[in-house]
């Protein structure tokens with residue numbers, strides 16, 4: 001019997017098999033942010049075990065609420081900062097250089113095909129886009145990871161999502177993943193790794209692959225993963241060019257992290273994306289998803305474009321193509337949060353920030369902020385937000401507030417009309433948003 005990518009990564013990192021079905025893996029990267037890591041740090045300090053297994057393998061960022069909004073978040077940042085300095089963690093990103101962890105760390109080249117990665121954050125699955133096994137963990141696992149560089153997992157099963165056909169204009173990765181979650185439901189992926197593959201993935205850039213893997217956890221999955229290929233090699237090239245003779249050689253070597261043709265999957269879901277419409281959530285669960293025409297006309301008060309799901313340069317381009325020469329409706333507050341400083345600079349250089357600002361958007365510094373209802377755009381009771389983020393839980397962006405998840409193009413269209421709107425209405429014949 002052949003192996004899936006995930007089984008190959010597990011076999012290559014196996015440290016121990018404590019009981020059948022449970023394994024302990026060596027970790028290549030432990031990522032840290034200032035909401036969950038300070039709890040682990042303080043506990044380690046209290047136990048007299050204030051150590052890190054390898055400072056070079058720890059990547060740390062202050063991203064969730066930055067700059068701090070109050071004394072509590074200032075203290076969380078301080079605990080992280082002091083710890084990073086104390087242990088000489090070189091890859092530590094503070095104000096001015098910080099961005100949303102799952103956008104920043106890939107950009108820095110920290111994730112490679114075949115890696116094992118953990119973080120105290122549920123959207124760690126994003127990094128599976130590189131053909132790595134990346135999973136969110138709780139405080140205890142994070143502490144062990146920081147101390148010893150290992151983590152215990154249940155042996156995962158794999159679920160294959162095969163994407164065929166050709167994406168229509170105005171329909172993007174966010175629409176695909178919302179539709180996948182609708183079909184799988186919020187627990188359809190429990191204890192499984194979702195492997196995305198097929199011609200649509202082969203043709204997709206890394207940003208879109210990250211959008212897909214980012215939301216695997218919203219279907220209950222342990223992680224998402226994509227087979228690493230030439231596109232992966234191109235993205236990583238600045239970081240790997242000394243290791244390989246050519247891009248093609250890198251892509252060839254990544255093939256060792258491909259599933260075998262006879263690998264076993266618990267389930268295979270095949271979706272032809274050719275006739276997929278833009279998707280939008282309703283209600284308070286990410287599997288409450290409808291075609292956008294069923295939701296058109298729904299009032300919104302705020303539009304939020306950003307986050308680890310859709311705050312990358314490609315997302316900003318997609319939204320700006322719709323917003324160009326148009327204005328945000330009087331009834332709407334538009335908020336743009338480029339996910340990292342590099343994305344922000346690139347958007348400035350391309351004139352995208354000007355398009356957003358001319359249309360009436362407020363442009364914030366890179367942070368998670370309003371995505372989890374902590375700062376920079378929290379909703380009031382009864383307010384509704386069209387958002388490019390990944391969670392529409394009750395009160396997620398503010399108590400009594402409601403969130404409709406959608407693509408950057410759909411969010412931009414909603415900003416213009418003040419209601420949920422099919423973005424394809426705004427696509428001129430020359431423009432494409434893919």
Ligand SMILES: CC(C)[C@H](C(=O)O)[C@@H](O)C(=O)O
Pocket residue numbers: 035036064120121122123136372
């Ligand atoms: C703060 C953190 C623990 C949390 C998570 O794990 O997902 C956050 O990133 C979120 O998206 O709600």
Ligand code: SF4
Pocket residue numbers: 064100101102121123307308309367368369371372389390
């Ligand atoms: S952007 Fe949102 S979903 Fe992503 S890590 Fe930050 S809070 Fe979590």
